[in-house]
Structures are given as C-alpha cells and as structure tokens.
Amino acid sequence: MERRAEIGWILVMMLSSAARTARSHLVPAGHGRAARVRAGQLVRVTDPFGGQVGDLFAFVDDGGRGLTSSLSAAHTRGHTSRLFPAVGEDFVTAARTPILRLVEDTSPGRHDMLIPACDPERYRLLGVRPHRSCVENVHEALAALDLGVDVVPQPVNLFMNIPVEDDGALSWLPAPSRRGDAVTFVSHVDTVVVLSACPQDLVGINAGAPSDLLIEVLDRP
C-alpha cells in the first residue's frame, strides 16, 4: 500500500527528529491501540494524511487489570464550562481528578465531546453488520495489554467536526485536520490511553475514507 510506505517514512522522520520520543505506534485505519503513559509524559496524536477522526480514551492506571476510573466527557464539560477544553485546560474523571491536559493543537481546533463511540448497534442501525467499531477497538486494544473495562466511556473525538446550531441541531461534517496536524496532552497521573482510528465510512465524518493515525508517548523535554 502506497500510504503505508509513506507512513513508514513519516515515522522514521518523526523518530529521528524527536529524540525524546519514548514510544510510537501506528494505528491502522479502523483499528485501535493502547499505550501506558506515566505521570508527566506527553501523548501526541497525529493525523498523517488529514481528515481522520481519532477516538481517544484515558483510564487511570491503578495497576489492576480492570480499569475503573476514566476521563469523563460530561464532568470535563461541567469542570471547564466548555464543550471542549481550551489549550491549557484539563480533562477530568467523574471524581474531578485531572487526568490529561491539552497542551498543544496544530489542527483547526475542531474536536468533539458530544458523540459516543461507534459500536455494533450504530452500524446495525445504519444497515451494515458486521462492521469494525471504536467500542470493539477499545476492548481489543486493552486486551492486548491484558486489561479490560466493563463499559466503554464516552470518548474524546479528536478532529471530529460536529457543529452545534442555535436550535441545538448537530451536523456531522468531515474532519478538517490537515496532513500532519497533531494534538498533544500531558498526563497528570499514570494512565492507559487508547486511540481508535475511527472506522466510520457510512457517515462522512472521515474525509474521503478512514485512514491511519499515529500515537506517540514522549518524555517531557
């Protein structure tokens, strides 16, 4: 695949230019990857081709196999009095524990925290089954680290463009991220993050077609 060869070069360039990169994962289109992040480390999500939504989940890593505390979209909205935190603001758990802080965003800054992760039921209602989904990607990605959750929480939908009209109507627009746009967080606590390169190809949120994403865990400079 031409794109996969291209992404190989992008990875090589990123790794050579960023000595502080601790770990780097390619997340193939429609799939998910989990990574452990220590308190103080950075997490960067890059959209190498542009136009791709990334569902990001963050769980407090308490050392157990069952993850019980996670980033809460609803409590983050209440805590920040915003639909989505501004750069410098925190995402929190239901207990208001700060878990991730948004520290840099090179994209047009359109992200979503209103819409739940796609799941088999979503695709069944759209008339397609089976179909990969972000919910199943979370279970798969966590299982690869011998971890699990009972309920997949509402994600932080990076690059997802869901404008709100004055009457409360929501639109599902293509992700406006450009090639190489990236969002960076610092982790306040030891965390397990999961990134799903959203497989949605029936509603036009992923410009063109679903594509790959990159996730890096970086030591602070």
Add this chain to the structure above:
Amino acid sequence: MERRAEIGWILVMMLSSAARTARSHLVPAGHGRAARVRAGQLVRVTDPFGGQVGDLFAFVDDGGRGLTSSLSAAHTRGHTSRLFPAVGEDFVTAARTPILRLVEDTSPGRHDMLIPACDPERYRLLGVRPHRSCVENVHEALAALDLGVDVVPQPVNLFMNIPVEDDGALSWLPAPSRRGDAVTFVSHVDTVVVLSACPQDLVGINAGAPSDLLIEVLDRP
C-alpha cells in the same frame, strides 16, 4: 410554610382536574423521588413556582434490584443529532432502546443534557461540604424502592439553561421555567424514573432559591 400550603392546593386542583392521574409526588426542594412507570404511561414533571431545575433519570425496570440499563445522554445526542430531543423524539439507552419520548413541553423549551448531576465533589470544589446533591438524591430515592445503581448516569436536566456560545463556552443561567410549566414524556418500556429537585444554591441555575417540583405518573387518555 406558605409555599407548601400553596403546593397542597395546586396538587388538589391537579388531581381533581385530571382523572387519569395514577400517582402524584411532591418532590421537596433539594430532594429526590423515584417512581415506577409502566410501558405506555405518561410522566409529567411540573415546576409549580418556576425557575427550578429538575434532574430526571430513567432506568429500564427489568424486575431486578440492580438497575443496569438507563437513559444515555450521549447516545440520545447521537441518535437524534441534537443537544436535546425535540417534541416527538426519543431518549434512548446505550443499546439505542427508546425509553422515553418527549410528548409535550409548555415551558420556554430550555433544557440541558450536557452537565452531570451535582455531587459531593462538586460542592467540595465550590467550598461547601456537606451539601445535598442530585447524585445522593438518586441513591436515596432508589433505596426507598429497594433499588440501587453502581454509577449514577448523566441526567436530563429539565428547565436548566446552559447556552452554548460559538466558541464552545457554556453559561450557567437561571432556569426560565414559569409557574406551572410542565414537560411530559411517554414511557416506551417499564421504567423507574427519578426526579431530583436540584439543591444547587451556589451557582445561579435555580432562579431565587431551590424550590419544590411535582412528578405525576398518568394513564394515557
């Protein structure tokens, strides 16, 4: 209390004029009440004095003591492509099961589905502890029916006015409901509903001071 005497008269008038009222509960300011609703019955929430937020929760009543399926704010937003359903639209569970349909709204129509229920942590961060909260009201109200939940879901905040600015900023404005405004739902399935007359008195969402609400379960005419 003058207001309690007044609400007694309102209840008497409502009961005498509505022969189809099956059950009616006064929910005292800052407290919560749970009620069982059969499929096809109506649930009406009335703000007798105006300006009061009501946190409404709905759980599928499967006959067990632990309620596992509930109205999901996030899945309802995705399902309706709206911040809040319009009259005639459904609230759904995470499995997309329709649970309540909004059938009538005599209020100005400002309701919220962005903000989580207030809880002890919310009041601690506001500098007050102990303080009644909607989360504790849910546990208390369900316990009175010998029911319980592990996690209190995000509520439907009736009459709560949280406008969204173009930049995603949220404002916390006083509830615009007038004396006697009411919202009515029909239940698609056997349901346990909980209504909490929100005790918030530190942020100005309850105009004046927290006041009582009414919840009625009605047989369909």
